[in-house]
Amino acid sequence: xxxxxxxxxxxxxxxxxxxxxxxxxxxxxxxxxxxxxxxxxxxxxxxxxxxxxxxxxxxxxxxxxxxxxxxxxxxxxxxxxxxxxxxxxxxxxxxxxxxxxxxxxxxxxxxxxxxxxxxxxxxxxxxxxxxxxxxxxxxxxxxxxxxxxxxxxxxxxxxxxxxxxxxxxxxxxxxxxxxxxxxxxxxxxxxxxxxxxxxxxxxxxxxxxxxxxxxxxxxxxxxxxxxxxxxxxxxxxxxxxxxxxxxxxxxxxxxxxxxxxxxxxxxxxxxxx
Amino acid sequence: xxxxxxxxxxxxxxxxxxxxxxxxxxxxxxxxxxxxxxxxxxxxxxxxxxxxxxxxxxxxxxxxxxxxxxxxxxxxxxxxxxxxxxxxxxxxxxxxxxxxxxxxxxxxxxxxxxxxxxxxxxxxxxxxxxxxxxxxxxxxxxxxxxxxxxxxxxxxxxxxxxxxxxxxxxxxxxxxxxxxxxxxxxxxxxxxxxxxxxxxxxxxxxxxxxxxxxxxxxxxxxxxxxxxxxxxxxxxxxxxxxxxxxxxxxxxxxxxxxxxxx
Numbered sequence: 113x114x115x116x117x118x119x120x121x122x123x124x125x126x127x128x129x130x131x132x133x134x135x136x137x138x139x140x141x142x143x144x145x146x147x148x149x150x151x152x153x154x155x156x157x158x159x160x161x162x163x164x165x166x167x168x169x170x171x172x173x174x175x176x177x178x179x180x181x182x183x184x185x186x187x188x189x190x191x192x193x194x195x196x197x198x199x200x201x202x203x204x205x206x207x208x209x210x211x212x213x214x215x216x217x218x219x220x221x222x223x224x225x226x227x228x229x230x231x232x233x234x235x236x237x238x239x240x241x242x243x244x245x246x247x248x249x250x251x252x253x254x255x256x257x258x259x260x261x262x263x264x265x266x267x268x269x270x271x272x273x274x275x276x277x278x279x280x281x282x283x284x285x286x287x288x289x290x291x292x293x294x295x296x297x298x299x300x301x302x303x304x305x306x307x308x309x310x311x312x313x314x315x316x317x318x319x320x321x322x323x324x325x326x327x328x329x330x331x332x333x334x335x336x337x338x339x340x341x342x343x344x345x346x347x348x349x350x351x352x353x354x355x356x357x358x359x360x361x362x363x364x365x366x367x368x369x370x371x372x373x374x375x376x377x378x379x380x381x382x383x384x385x
Numbered sequence: 386x387x388x389x390x391x392x393x394x395x396x397x398x399x400x401x402x403x404x405x406x407x408x409x410x411x412x413x414x415x416x417x418x419x420x421x422x423x424x425x426x427x428x429x430x431x432x433x434x435x436x437x438x439x440x441x442x443x444x445x446x447x448x449x450x451x452x453x454x455x456x457x458x459x460x461x462x463x464x465x466x467x468x469x470x471x472x473x474x475x476x477x478x479x480x481x482x483x484x485x486x487x488x489x490x491x492x493x494x495x496x497x498x499x500x501x502x503x504x505x506x507x508x509x510x511x512x513x514x515x516x517x518x519x520x521x522x523x524x525x526x527x528x529x530x531x532x533x534x535x536x537x538x539x540x541x542x543x544x545x546x547x548x549x550x551x552x553x554x555x556x557x558x559x560x561x562x563x564x565x566x567x568x569x570x571x572x573x574x575x576x577x578x579x580x581x582x583x584x585x586x587x588x589x590x591x592x593x594x595x596x597x598x599x600x601x602x603x604x605x606x607x608x609x610x611x612x613x614x615x616x617x618x619x620x621x622x623x624x625x626x627x628x629x630x631x632x633x634x635x636x637x638x639x640x641x642x643x644x645x646x647x
Contacts, residue, residue: 163466164646181643182390187472197463199407209406212399213472 119169144306153295204233222255267301303369344375455486546631550638
């Protein structure tokens with residue numbers, strides 16, 4: 113679905129943010145896009161959304177070049193930016209105004225999602241808290257049934273129950289034809305929902321794999337003592353959180369996404385795909 | 386398929402409806418504010434005689450301000466992204482702003498002008514029992530002779546289109562930059578007329594910054610109605626510059642929107 117080839121991008125006269133980046137993500141997934149602050153996660157989402165144009169290389173989504181902003185493409189993509197602004201109208205008025213532009217928008221689903229997020233159609237958008245407005249946008253994006261959903265830090269500003277709700281609603285609302293890309297640095301918020309991991313660092317794609325494959329290749333354990341054979345280890349209150357290579361005989365463990373991300377960033381785990 | 390990606394009437398109507406609903410309050414306040422402000426201005430310009438022409442010019446000035454406020458979403462980086470992501474083509478987005486701000490704005494402000502001056506006429510006639518000068522669109526819209534009216538109107542349209550398109554170029558200090566660039570453009574237009582006159586119609590006895598109106602040479606004459614109008618070199622250049630410039634501004638604006646990033 114998303115096909116990025118040899119992408120190079122920089123803002124003005126600054127150092128290039130991406131240099132020769134290539135990436136392919138297929139539909140039917142919820143992909144987590146991780147990276148350090150300033151690694152270019154939001155920029156990558158903007159490039160895929162068509163809000164930015166690469167200096168060289170190509171971005172292609174379902175045959176569309178996003179930067180051309182073809183309306184047929186725009187009706188299939190919904191982006192929730194980290195920072196957003198909503199008009200001072202009610203939720204119902206917003207839906208009345210914007211929903212007709214999305215051919216696949218499902219009003220029943222929207223009503224159901226609003227109920228789950230405890231939002232009322234008559235609520236004024238500018239009177240809602242940041243977290244509530246974010247929940248509204250998430251509900252709108254999911255109800256739009258767009259094939260590509262780009263969520264930039266969707267859990268920022270959500271309280272703990274809302275984060276759980278967000279995960280539940282997201283998993284329950286996505287079909288096999290859709291692709292969700294979630295950019296975040298709060299890995300714990302998404303580790304149970306994503307089924308693919310993409311990590312960008314220093315302008316390059318440093319890791320890309322399925323969560324299932326990660327679980328098959330690595331063991332995530334907590335040990336009381338440091339282990340010299342571990343691929344990566346971090347001291348914690350309970351001892352050491354370690355990543356080891358897994359053999360076929362060993363039982364799979366739950367992926368510790370935060371630990372795994374740190375291991376990638378510290379070049380202890382390389383992309384094998 | 387390609388045409389549908391460029392323009393679809395049903396999608397355009399949906400976009401227009403979306404804009405009107407999202408900005409309903411802003412538009413309503415503009416109309417009500419414009420009505421009140423124009424009435425105050427009308428009252429200030431009226432004793433027992435209504436100076437329609439000067440009120441009309443002030444109306445045009447206000448309309449210019451409104452046109453300069455087109456693309457309201459482009460004023461902020463956050464809202465720009467939202468606007469660019471709306472499922473409509475760049476052309477539809479551009480056209481919707483032309484329809485709302487240039488066409489709709491002109492219609493509404495002409496209507497407000499009409500309502501206000503008639504309200505003032507009615508007040509003067511009923512409360513003060515005075516005979517007020519007659520309101521006639523023909524007299525207001527014609528600014529002297531046919532030729533001069535034509536020139537003034539193409540200049541007004543050019544300035545209007547400039548104010549509309551330039552909105553996409555400036556984000557920070559937009560008002561200052563717009564005013565500054567407009568002055569520079571007008572000076573450039575005057576300079577090009579001066580250079581044109583000096584190059585092609587030299588006047589050995591004039592200095593460069595001398596009287597721009599000489600030397601004049603009749604380029605062509607045309608019959609309009611019962612009158613014969615002569616167009617000299619300066620008229621022709623002025624008309625060419627301003628007849629072309631509004632189209633250039635609109636095209637530039639479209640391409641700026643097309644390449645706009647957020």
